[in-house]
Amino acid sequence: xxxxxxxxxxxxxxxxxxxxxxxxxxxxxxxxxxxxxxxxxxxxxxxxxxxxxxxxxxxxxxxxxxxxxxxxxxxxxxxxxxxxxxxxxxxxxxxxxxxxxxxxxxxxxxxxxxxxxxxxxxxxxxxxxxxxxxxxxxxxxxxxxxxxxxxxxxxxxxxxxxxxxxxxxxxxxxxxxxxxxxxxxxxxxxxxxxxxxxxxxxxxxxxxxxxxxxxxxxxxxxxxxxxxxxxxxxxxxxxxxxxxxxxxxxxxxxxxxxxxxxxxxxxxx
Ligand code: 6GU
Numbered sequence: 001x002x003x004x005x006x007x008x009x010x011x012x013x014x015x016x017x018x019x020x021x022x023x024x025x026x027x028x029x030x031x032x033x034x035x036x037x038x039x040x041x042x043x044x045x046x047x048x049x050x051x052x053x054x055x056x057x058x059x060x061x062x063x064x065x066x067x068x069x070x071x072x073x074x075x076x077x078x079x080x081x082x083x084x085x086x087x088x089x090x091x092x093x094x095x096x097x098x099x100x101x102x103x104x105x106x107x108x109x110x111x112x113x114x115x116x117x118x119x120x121x122x123x124x125x126x127x128x129x130x131x132x133x134x135x136x137x138x139x140x141x142x143x144x145x146x147x148x149x150x151x152x153x154x155x156x157x158x159x160x161x162x163x164x165x166x167x168x169x170x171x172x173x174x175x176x177x178x179x180x181x182x183x184x185x186x187x188x189x190x191x192x193x194x195x196x197x198x199x200x201x202x203x204x205x206x207x208x209x210x211x212x213x214x215x216x217x218x219x220x221x222x223x224x225x226x227x228x229x230x231x232x233x234x235x236x237x238x239x240x241x242x243x244x245x246x247x248x249x250x251x252x253x254x255x256x257x258x259x260x261x262x263x264x265x266x267x268x269x
Pocket of ligand 1: 085086087088134135136137138139140141142143144147
């Protein structure tokens with residue numbers, strides 16, 4: 001996979017040289033190219049921003065440097081990339097979107113600073129290419145560089161051969177499949193006792209069926225506590241008899257619409 005990032009802070013992307021993404025690059029699984037937007041600014045001060053039409057606070061990124069940068073990058077490769085525009089006004093970045101992007105051969109990220117990029121740039125490339133405006137959550141950051149690090153890590157770990165163990169992302173929280181719609185439960189390793197705290201007995205039992213069931217119960221407990229919205233949203237067809245018993249014990253019941261909701265008493269707590 002090829003990844004291009006256009007930014008006014010190339011050094012902000014240094015973490016892409018480290019760890020999982022850094023190793024994928026070293027192995028040739030990822031071709032990452034960081035570009036300094038100011039190379040496509042032509043005045044004495046390499047200006048990339050200007051005041052907003054209509055007034056208001058802050059500055060807006062000028063269209064010309066972005067247009068020249070993107071034209072040059074697009075001409076440098078085969079085929080067409082997906083352009084990912086990080087913005088707090090974008091669609092939510094989810095595991096589903098990470099999976100979708102992970103099968104594309106080429107992604108171009110355009111992290112902005114200030115109040116964002118002149119709208120005409122998104123329209124211009126959106127008319128010809130697959131352009132996605134994406135947000136990483138409901139909070140406001142000073143720029144799109146940290147979101148690019150987040151998105152690249154989420155996508156890179158899905159590439160074939162990048163994670164050591166292909167099974168590792170099968171029960172990721174939010175992965176489509178077996179544990180879909182549930183958060184992962186707790187994990188333990190050696191030593192068997194630490195500061196007087198032991199390990200749940202079942203994990204030492206060697207009984208794989210019981211261990212799988214315990215893990216799923218713990219996943220329900222954690223999801224109930226931290227993300228009840230995921231249980232409300234879940235398709236109950238995915239819940240077996242034991243799942244329903246756990247949910248009932250946690251104060252959930254199946255509503256007329258077939259979905260689970262918290263019983264009035266459980267909501268009070
Ligand atoms: Cl993608 N950009 C910025 N600046 N803030 C954000 C964001 C992106 N996602 C959440 N907050």
